[in-house]
Amino acid sequence: MTHKLRRVNDASPTQHQTVHPQYHGRRFAVYHRVAIHLSISRLTASPAVNRRQRGMTLVELIITIVIIGIAAAALFSAMASITARSVDPMLEAQSLHLAESLMEEMQSVPFNAIADIAPREPQYRDGSGIEALENYRVGAVVWDYSIGGQPGKRIDVDVTDPTGRTLRLTGYRADY
Structure with a gap:
């Protein structure tokens, strides 16, 4: 942009002149000349403003996509692994509940009848099977054990969940 000294009276209709805030003398001023087309009613903007108004190029759009x-794929793979691992604690908790239930039942009977309780598949009180737990396998082993010279029993309850992992719960019962 060049500064030119011109007389104030010299403005032509096809030129737009803006006066620099500093006046040089009485009848001279510093002008910035910008061409105006008769069909365009605004001044041309700087290249930075034009670039912002144009939007994104095709290359920029493809890079953004x-x-x-890539970010979405990473997020989905992380969510898939978290979802898969969230099932494991549920299976473990269900196995623990089944093992505790059988252990409680075996420890609540008289001492000599502990070995007579046969582990069975999970069922309701009426004896019908629980479909949601049909893939769990329950087993128990009773060992003779001596606790401080007194006869006792060691009870091992094993529960295998649908994924094949086994949970063992061990309890002891004395003859009191």
């Missing part, structure tokens, strides 16, 4: 796609 690729970056968003």
